[in-house]
Amino acid sequence: VSDEVNYLAGVQTYALASAPSSLAPCLSPPNGAPPAASLGGKTLFHASGAAVLTALCRSGAGDLAPVGLRLVAATSLVVVTWCGWQVAALLAGGTLAPALTALALASQPVLAKYAGAVSPDSPANACTAVAILCGVRWLVLGPGLLRFGGVVVASTAAAALKDAALFIVPVN
Numbered sequence: 001v002s003d004e005v006n007y008l009a010g011v012q013t014y015a016l017a018s019a020p021s022s023l024a025p026c027l028s029p030p031n032g033a034p035p036a037a038s039l040g041g042k043t044l045f046h047a048s049g050a051a052v053l054t055a056l057c058r059s060g061a062g063d064l065a066p067v068g069l070r071l072v073a074a075t076s077l078v079v080v081t082w083c084g085w086q087v088a089a090l091l092a093g094g095t096l097a098p099a100l101t102a103l104a105l106a107s108q109p110v111l112a113k114y115a116g117a118v119s120p121d122s123p124a125n126a127c128t129a130v131a132i133l134c135g136v137r138w139l140v141l142g143p144g145l146l147r148f149g150g151v152v153v154a155s156t157a158a159a160a161l162k163d164a165a166l167f168i169v170p171v172n
Helices: 004-018 021-027 043-058 062-092 096-106 111-113 121-141 144-160 163-171
Strands: none
Touching: 004 021, 004 043, 004 062, 021 043, 021 096, 043 062, 062 096, 062 111, 062 121, 096 111, 096 144, 111 121, 121 144
């Protein structure tokens, strides 16, 4: 993903600002130079990415820490696919419709593209899918405090991770 260069540098900058200096070689770009990007917005994304990157460095991942960060981001595709399965099962029942829905979501090029990248799109996609699932559960199964809380928390997290996810708030 072309934007990953800036987003990864932002995560590295955030991590370097709060981590012990002993982790600097692991958190820095491969050439050891300071990251080139400025942080800008998306504080929740930078903070959560920095926490994961720092944890990977502390665990001894070394040069593989950015790859580990990408693998953690890739779980967003699993979350989106699972939520699609759950929504289809609620609406259609059986197993064929949920399976086809999950397969269709998992094969979406844009979801797969962003799932393995250091980008606010991957966690925002996962949070949006959870918000939609909670909203559908609210509509199909009836109101409930847990479902309402899920919509509010997941929508807020999606919007905090990625500005473009603000669309989910009025939709909900």
